[in-house]
Amino acid sequence: xxxxxxxxxxxxxxxxxxxxxxxxxxxxxxxxxxxxxxxxxxxxxxxxxxxxxxxxxxxxxxxxxxxxxxxxxxxxxxxxxxxxxxxxxxxxxxxxxxxxxxxxxxxxxxxxxxxxxxxxxxxxxxxxxxxxxxxxxxxxxxxxxxxxxxxxxxxxxxxxxxxxxxxxxxxxxxxxxxxxxxxxxxxxxxxxxxxxxxxxxxxxxxxxxxxxxxxxxxxxxxxxxxxxxxxxxxxxxxxxxxxxxxxxxxxxxxxxxxxxxxxxxxxxxxxxxxxxxxxxxxxxxxxxxxxxxxxxxxxxxxxxxxxxxxxxxxxxxxxxxxxxxxxxxxxxxxxxxxxxxxxxxxxxxxxxxxxxxxxxx
Numbered sequence: 542x543x544x545x546x547x548x549x550x551x552x553x554x555x556x557x558x559x560x561x562x563x564x565x566x567x568x569x570x571x572x573x574x575x576x577x578x579x580x581x582x583x584x585x586x587x588x589x590x591x592x593x594x595x596x597x598x599x600x601x602x603x604x605x606x607x608x609x610x611x612x613x614x615x616x617x618x619x620x621x622x623x624x625x626x627x628x629x630x631x632x633x634x635x636x637x638x639x640x641x642x643x644x645x646x647x648x649x650x651x652x653x654x655x656x657x658x659x660x661x662x663x664x665x666x667x668x669x670x671x672x673x674x675x676x677x678x679x680x681x682x683x684x685x686x687x688x689x690x691x692x693x694x695x696x697x698x699x700x701x702x703x704x705x706x707x708x709x710x711x712x713x714x715x716x717x718x719x720x721x722x723x724x725x726x727x728x729x730x731x732x733x734x735x736x737x738x739x740x741x742x743x744x745x746x747x748x749x750x751x752x753x754x755x756x757x758x759x760x761x762x763x764x765x766x767x768x769x770x771x772x773x774x775x776x777x778x779x780x781x782x783x784x785x786x787x788x789x790x791x792x793x794x795x796x797x798x799x800x801x802x803x804x805x806x807x808x809x810x811x812x813x814x815x816x817x818x819x820x821x822x823x824x825x826x827x828x829x830x831x832x833x834x835x836x837x838x839x840x841x842x843x844x845x846x847x848x849x850x851x852x853x854x855x856x857x858x859x860x861x862x863x864x865x866x867x868x869x870x871x872x873x874x875x876x877x878x879x880x881x882x883x884x885x886x887x888x889x890x891x892x893x894x895x896x897x898x899x900x901x902x
Contacts, residue, residue, distance in 0.1 A: 571621050575614040582610030636799035645717045651803050655712035659704040667697030703769050713788045726764035730811035732756050735818025738801040750790040750797035759784045785820055826868050829861040
């Protein structure tokens with residue numbers, strides 16, 4: 542089977558991972574019960590406060606029962622969330638384990654749909670920027686509107702240009718040959734030197750995921766380069782400049798951690814590599830981590846080795862460990878300095894009205 546036939550077969554044989562189970566009828570009923578407990582508890586507290594002077598005993602009983610109902614609702618809801626999180630973790634671990642053990646054939650693929658959210662976000666930013674620019678040019682009193690529109694409109698057009706190619710196509714496709722995106726086509730695993738999954742937790746515990754692929758010689762490895770990547774490269778940003786392809790993973794049909802496990806499994810099967818890489822860390826740090834992994838694999842082997850090679854590996858291992866410790870301290874100090882600068886800036890903003898008043902005198 543040639544490469545073209547494998548690619549065609551991969552398009553015809555997508556893999557579907559079961560989605561995480563949502564809230565069932567029992568959970569909805571439990572939420573309703575907790576809601577009613579909170580409502581009646583608040584009513585009981587209100588009655589107790591209103592009747593405190595006329596009937597202290599009745600008011601005390603009403604307050605106690607109201608507080609008890611609110612506390613009961615809180616404890617019950619916390620236990621429900623813990624059970625839900627435990628079920629969710631079990632589903633994720635099972636999916637990750639299945640993807641890590643799976644042997645992928647040449648005609649199998651995993652497709653990740655992006656949905657309509659990127660298109661809607663791009664259209665919203667574009668329309669908002671155009672509206673602000675129009676209002677700012679027609680209303681003479683709104684001097685800041687044109688500048689906001691000038692920034693928002695090109696940004697929205699760039700987002701729209703990058704989102705349009707994904708219409709009708711998966712945002713990410715994983716096969717035994719490589720990974721494919723609508724902007725850059727299919728990139729073979731032999732050009733990939735690292736894979737990383739980034740998670741950002743927002744308010745309410747919502748999580749956003751991005752999978753990042755480090756591609757060596759991106760200009761030669763990618764079948765096509767989108768014009769926005771060439772534009773970003775002029776400012777030393779984007780996939781063409783940094784060799785990092787980022788894809789947002791929706792937490793819907795396929796869980797992002799399962800997709801990440803599948804990507805690493807396919808990459809390891811194709812190249813034999815399983816390096817640790819983080820694009821947020823310095824290059825020297827990532828290389829040291831990779832060497833530590835290689836040394837650990839050699840040292841854990843059961844075959845007899847030359848004592849001189851073992852001593853060299855041990856020396857290199859100790860040197861890399863010392864380097865990682867120094868880098869960790871340096872990164873920690875950098876974060877501390879950044880936090881200190883932010884706190885000083887916030888404090889300056891808080892006291893600036895008094896400082897300005899004092900300077901006038």
